[in-house]
Amino acid sequence: MSEGELRRGDVLLCQARPLSNVEIEATELAASAEIQIKMLPCRVSRMEKVAHDVMVLNLKLPASQRFDYLAGQYIDIIMRDGRRRSFSMANRPQPGQELELHVRHVPNGYFSSRVFDSMKEKDLLRFQGPFGTFFLREDSDRPAILVAGGTGLAPIKALLEQALHNAVPRTFHLFWGVRQRRDLYFHDLVQALAEAHDNVTYTPVLSETDASGEWSGESGFVHEAVLRHYDDLSSHEVYACGPPVMIDAAREQFIPRGLDPERLFYDSFESAVDD
Ligand SMILES: Cc1cc2nc3c(=O)[nH]c(=O)nc-3n(C[C@H](O)[C@H](O)[C@H](O)COP(=O)(O)OP(=O)(O)OC[C@H]3O[C@@H](n4cnc5c(N)ncnc54)[C@H](O)[C@@H]3O)c2cc1C
Structure with a gap:
């Protein structure tokens, strides 16, 4: 578990020992169960x-x-x-x-x-x-904000391509955060997707910009860029994927901006723990 999850008091139910009778509310996901x-x-x-x-x-x-x-x-x-x-x-x-x-x-x-x-x-x-349970919830018509950090673009790209293939009538705003311009390894492809679809917006964000002034796009951490664009997240759904620090920051800062915690979906790219 990440530092942020521990701070929030999240538990791994498969590791926890109940001290008394407990009632567990579970959300069943029919789509992946099949x-x-x-x-x-x-x-x-x-x-x-x-x-x-x-x-x-x-x-x-x-x-x-x-x-x-x-x-x-x-x-x-x-x-x-x-x-x-x-x-x-x-x-x-x-x-x-x-x-x-x-x-x-x-x-x-x-x-x-x-x-x-x-x-x-x-x-x-x-x-x-x-x-995994990181996939587009099709029971929703909320505008979707997609937040990718580095290779966190991978599942977000799959999800977006599937939604466009199915002509899902929702808007998608993809924020892709990386360190430097050279790290935007699929920039042209994502930009072309956004240009070809009126319901897709693409905002690349660099966390390390140099003094050359060559980058005229957004800079800073990717979750900060989302907050600059959206004052109120109460009617949105967020799909975030990337390093644990990015996911923790998104959880900690999007929910106070009105995002329903049930409408935040994420995969945190934790490193593996070998036996
Ligand atoms: C659900 C899920 C999906 C994932 N999908 C992807 C994906 O599509 N693409 C991708 O590139 N990665 C992805 N990851 C992350 C990837 O599985 C890990 O980074 C993996 O540990 C890399 O394996 P490795 O053997 O190269 O490094 P390891 O031998 O596991 O790591 C070596 C050392 O580096 C540290 N480390 C490992 N990963 C990172 C990291 N990301 N950042 C900083 N330090 C690290 C470890 O703590 C360890 O000390 C995903 C992780 C999860 C949980």
Whole structure:
């Protein structure tokens, strides 16, 4: 759990021991419950280094196997020694299509260093999934604010592409926060999506701008940019994905601005804890 979750008094029910009778209210999510979790082999069909520390991996699944997921969900890559690493699908599900992952290079990271240093196209991997409850709630017509930090763009891109494919009649405002201009690895693609759809707005935000004055867009932390654009979040839904500090900041600062906590959906890119 993140620092922010601990501060708020959140608990992991699977770890907690009740001291007396307790009543638990659970929200059932029919959409993800119907999808079968599978363990599958896959082949790395394409690798593209799209930024100094981001690799796009395409994974080809066995032709005989069907793999269903909801746009926004993730898989666990399982390494030979059993270690697991989570990565979100960056493309919307389509029958027979490859999975697209955006892998950020974590310095000395066990898996991501392998991706950058020794992985080759045609290598075999194994994964389990899909997991997660980060997907578009289709029972809502609220304007959606999408907040991505770094490779947190991956599930947000899948979610947005799926919504546009389904012609969901809602507005989507995507804020993508990174450090520097070079980190906006899919800037042209996202900008083209926004230009092609009247209901999509795109705001890139850099947290480290230099003195050259070349960047004329938004700067600062991405959640601050959201707050600058929206005084009142009470009629919105927020989908946020990225590093734990970004998710904590979003929770702590969006809810006092009126965001219904039930309308904040997020995946926090926590690092894995090995057994
Ligand atoms: C649900 C979910 C979905 C995710 N989806 C993605 C995704 O689509 N793309 C993506 O790039 N990542 C994603 N992540 C994060 C990714 O799983 C972790 O960063 C993973 O630990 C990287 O594995 P590694 O073996 O390279 O590094 P590790 O060996 O796990 O880490 C090495 C060291 O770096 C630290 N570390 C690990 N991750 C980070 C980090 N993000 N920032 C700073 N320090 C870190 C660790 O604490 C450790 O000390 C996701 C995480 C979750 C929980």
